[in-house]
Amino acid sequence: MAEFQKETLGSPLDGSPPTSVMQPFIEIDGVSKRFHLSRSDYVDALVDISFEIYRNEFVALVGPSGCGKSTLLRMIAGLDEPSDGVIKVGDDHPRELIAKQRVGMAMQEHGLMPWLDAVGNVSLPFRLAGLPIDPERVEELLELVKLSKFSNARPSQLSGGMKQRLSIARALVLQPDLLILDEPFGALDAVTRRMMNQELQRIWSRKPTTTVLVTHSLEEAVFLSDRILMMSPNPGTVISEYPVPLPRPRTLETSREKDFLSLVESVTARLDEICATELLS
Amino acid sequence: MNDILAYSRWCLGVVILILAWEITGNRGWLGSTWPPLSSIFDYLNSRPNLELLVRNAGVTGVNAVLGLLFGTLIGALLAILGFLIPRLYPGLSTFATFVNALPLIALGPLLIITVGEGATPVAIATLSVFFSFFVAAISGINQTTAIQRDVTIVFGASRWKKLRFVQLPAAVPRLFDGLKLGASAAVLGAILGEWFGSGSGLGVILVSAMQNFQIELLWSAALFGTLLTITGFVCISLIRIAFFRRYL
Ligand SMILES: Nc1ncnc2c1ncn2[C@@H]1O[C@H](COP(=O)(O)OP(=O)(O)OP(=O)(O)O)[C@@H](O)[C@H]1O
Numbered sequence: 396m397a398e399f400q401k402e403t404l405g406s407p408l409d410g411s412p413p414t415s416v417m418q419p420f421i422e423i424d425g426v427s428k429r430f431h432l433s434r435s436d437y438v439d440a441l442v443d444i445s446f447e448i449y450r451n452e453f454v455a456l457v458g459p460s461g462c463g464k465s466t467l468l469r470m471i472a473g474l475d476e477p478s479d480g481v482i483k484v485g486d487d488h489p490r491e492l493i494a495k496q497r498v499g500m501a502m503q504e505h506g507l508m509p510w511l512d513a514v515g516n517v518s519l520p521f522r523l524a525g526l527p528i529d530p531e532r533v534e535e536l537l538e539l540v541k542l543s544k545f546s547n548a549r550p551s552q553l554s555g556g557m558k559q560r561l562s563i564a565r566a567l568v569l570q571p572d573l574l575i576l577d578e579p580f581g582a583l584d585a586v587t588r589r590m591m592n593q594e595l596q597r598i599w600s601r602k603p604t605t606t607v608l609v610t611h612s613l614e615e616a617v618f619l620s621d622r623i624l625m626m627s628p629n630p631g632t633v634i635s636e637y638p639v640p641l642p643r644p645r646t647l648e649t650s651r652e653k654d655f656l657s658l659v660e661s662v663t664a665r666l667d668e669i670c671a672t673e674l675l676s
Numbered sequence: 677m678n679d680i681l682a683y684s685r686w687c688l689g690v691v692i693l694i695l696a697w698e699i700t701g702n703r704g705w706l707g708s709t710w711p712p713l714s715s716i717f718d719y720l721n722s723r724p725n726l727e728l729l730v731r732n733a734g735v736t737g738v739n740a741v742l743g744l745l746f747g748t749l750i751g752a753l754l755a756i757l758g759f760l761i762p763r764l765y766p767g768l769s770t771f772a773t774f775v776n777a778l779p780l781i782a783l784g785p786l787l788i789i790t791v792g793e794g795a796t797p798v799a800i801a802t803l804s805v806f807f808s809f810f811v812a813a814i815s816g817i818n819q820t821t822a823i824q825r826d827v828t829i830v831f832g833a834s835r836w837k838k839l840r841f842v843q844l845p846a847a848v849p850r851l852f853d854g855l856k857l858g859a860s861a862a863v864l865g866a867i868l869g870e871w872f873g874s875g876s877g878l879g880v881i882l883v884s885a886m887q888n889f890q891i892e893l894l895w896s897a898a899l900f901g902t903l904l905t906i907t908g909f910v911c912i913s914l915i916r917i918a919f920f921r922r923y924l
């Protein structure tokens with residue numbers, strides 16, 4: 396455990412040796428998940444999935460609806476248990492990382508507390524962790540997501556995009572070792588979504604953090620991630636993997652470049668193919 | 677704005693009720709045991725009569741407030757215990773339902789010989805309050821959405837911190853509803869407890885007025901009982917408004 400602490404908090408002086416960078420942070424080994432719908436009926440949401448995610452890597456999980464992306468993400472976050480196989484985060488059970496308050500999460504539904512204002516919501520992780528609230532850190536995060544002016548507004552007084560930004564600020568406030576994002580911008584319009592992608596990219600590039608993002612938007616996946624894992628349904632497995640070698644920081648211009656567009660296109664083609672075979676079977 | 681509308685509707689309802697009562701009594705539609713409201717006010721216009729009622733309503737009020745306090749505390753404690761130790765919850769819930777199912781009328785004599793006449797009104801008031809508050813607290817604690825609970829888990833909150841910072845604040849509106857229900861249950865319970873043979877209180881007045889056929893006294897006591905309940909309601913509503921202004 397002490398070793399783990401040292402590794403995650405790391406001293407900035409000794410730099411990060413390449414071995415530690417390429418060392419897997421999340422190990423998913425032969426993971427299956429079966430949901431029992433009734434006594435005799437069940438669905439195999441995921442079957443025999445194995446892959447690794449490296450420290451400070453941004454991975455996007457994409458795939459047709461119902462292929463088990465959220466299920467996988469919940470298990471990585473420690474909210475659910477695999478029926479078979481092992482998930483390790485930093486050499487431990489995901490719940491260990493939760494217990495150390497090193498995980499941040501933002502979902503399609505913001506899950507903000509309606510009785511707290513923006514400051515209160517961003518401070519909530521401190522409270523839940525039993526740590527003294529660091530007002531400067533909270534202020535810094537609100538600034539980062541451009542909500543300083545709304546520090547005393549309640550979620551009901553914010554727009555959809557602002558609420559999502561607030562929930563991302565909340566996820567980041569304790570500087571997590573693992574960031575879990577499930578369709579964080581899924582409920583937003585296309586224009587706002589592009590803006591949010593840019594902001595998330597900017598925030599993330601300032602302090603790279605191991606991130607697993609589930610998204611339906613392949614542009615979003617390419618724009619944000621270092622690697623895309625594509626899943627196929629029935630039963631849910633990872634079938635393709637795409638490295639995203641685009642340099643950072645990425646900007647709106649990046650999303651108009653040829654490399655970007657051709658990658659989006661090939662990923663899209665693959666997804667269409669999966670959906671088509673799915674329809675045929 | 678909505679408050680004002682609700683309030684004026686409430687006033688209108690009261691006025692209609694009073695008018696209907698007055699006319700019914702005046703015409704003697706329901707016999708001599710249903711006096712017009714004005715004759716009750718005449719009765720209360722005499723100082724000794726008014727003092728008698730105020731004194732006894734005060735006793736009932738204290739019994740009801742104590743019952744509301746204890747009942748709320750017990751209901752809240754059971755709910756919190758049930759949340760912190762989930763394994764206890766089914767047992768607690770069954771226990772609460774069982775206690776609530778005991779007819780208070782049967783419990784009265786039992787209490788008289790166990791806790792004594794003096795404490796019976798508070799005991800019955802407590803019993804009538806705790807269940808509704810327990811139910812309100814349990815349902816309030818579960819008001820959070822699945823995603824709010826997931827987020828709380830992922831942030832590594834202990835059960836206690838989860839309760840303290842997420843589930844309890846989410847429960848507040850329900851808790852106030854439980855308190856409002858409890859207020860009328862407490863007055864009813866206190867009067868019932870006094871009825872069984874206390875030294876003073878509206879329950880005692882009700883029994884003796886009934887036995888001596890003192891119609892005006894009987895109705896006055898009923899009126900004071902109603903006033904107590906309404907006072908309780910208004911107080912809790914005011915606390916609620918103040919609380920929401922301050923925290924929401
Ligand atoms: N709690 C549950 N109980 C039973 N079945 C479940 C449960 N959660 C998920 N499933 C099943 O697991 C499969 C995968 O669901 P999941 O939500 O992970 O898909 P998804 O890839 O996130 O889909 P979407 O893109 O639509 O969000 C589905 O067949 C679903 O019915």
Ligand SMILES: [Mg+2]
Nearest residue numbers: 464465466577
């Ligand atoms: Mg999903």
